[in-house]
Amino acid sequence: MTTELRVLQPDEGDAWYGKLERAFGEEESAEERAMWRELMEPGRSLAAWDDDEIVGTAGAFSFGLTVPGGASVPAAGVTMVSVQPTHRRRGVLRAMMRRQLDDVRERGEPLAMLTASEPAIYGRFGYGAATQEMRIKVDTTRVAEPDLPGSDDVRLRLKEPAEALAACEAVYARTVAGRAGMLVRPPGWDRMMILDPEDDRDDDEGPLQCVVAEAGGEVCGYARYAVVADWSDAGPQGTVRVWDLTATDPVVGAALWRYLFGIDLTTYVTARNLPVDDPLLHLVEDMRRCLIGLREAAFVRPVELGAALAARTYQRPVDTVLEVADPFCPWNEGRWRLSGDGTGATCERTTDPAELALSVRELSSAYLGGFTLSALAGAGRVRELRPGALAAASVAFGTDVAPWLPHEF
């Protein structure tokens, strides 16, 4: 079988998207499909053709990814990857990944990132799990609501999600530089946060709601959530399903959680994607009853390794030589001297003896500070070639604030 890869043409979009939906075994609502079609960037979608049939799809978004230190680094957000079931396991994905990473490099984006349908797929292409998301289910009849002094001064107003969108997005934008893994979203992405097709709701799930928090006359936070009604013989036991909660101030955050914990006719508060160090864990007295679950979230890949490592800062001074294996992007292979601290870094080719040996996949996992080099070494995936080099580099790569990807794409 020979397939040909081409950049998608405007008149091929419907067929391409239909194939994507079929590979995922689902059909999206018209509203959702329209939104994604609008967000797709011309020139960044690839189609694999077998004669006159599209058999593979892959796209990319142009994000700015916050890296440790707060810089926003151009990153290709890889998305909409699929191969038709008739053509699977014949190398179509591999060919698309090859072409896409070459394109990303040519565009000068030092990083690529994605969220994976299945984590086992992308390591071979140099992507490593780089952030985690925390899920919670809090029994609010057992866990007292957060109570921080000053919360009473925060004014909460319920708004239509669309009406409050600009104000919410402005709050989100203020938080982006403060946490590695967050995204500067191109225009239009704010609407994804309020996409709520009725067909996609579970039984008894109400529409998306938005509560906006004001302090000092300014919008400083918001929470978007839906209430899932549940009536048992003993009475109401609904769930507040939190979509997202953003606050620029701890008191505002506490006021929003207190509001969500206190919604009448509900017994649970759930959230699917919080940072692993979310303040909520310290706002409640009983962390155990938050029923915490962790899952890997963003996968990251340095496309230009030197530029990527030089773009972030390091929480302790580091000066080390890395021996990097990167068979899929061989231009990254070899020895690199990384020197940096909390103010900046350089990462240059060197012939000096290596102190740590690892593949690009491990660097990907350590890049945002979500996983430590020491933990990866514990799994045999990083080798220390000079005693002491591992602990020093591992601490340097770490971050005080846990990296977090606020949403899938």
Ligand SMILES: CC(=O)SCCNC(=O)CCNC(=O)[C@H](O)C(C)(C)COP(=O)(O)OP(=O)(O)OC[C@H]1O[C@@H](n2cnc3c(N)ncnc32)[C@H](O)[C@@H]1OP(=O)(O)O
């Ligand atoms: C960023 C995103 O969009 S994530 C969404 C990914 N898409 C989906 O999950 C939709 C359903 N699945 C599919 O469309 C396809 O099965 C794909 C895209 C996952 C794989 O496409 P294929 O063309 O079959 O992959 P290809 O033949 O190029 O395989 C390349 C390698 O990946 C491996 N691989 C492919 N799919 C998987 C998988 N699901 N799990 C683990 N390994 C996989 C292959 O075994 C092969 O391994 P090798 O390097 O050892 O030879």
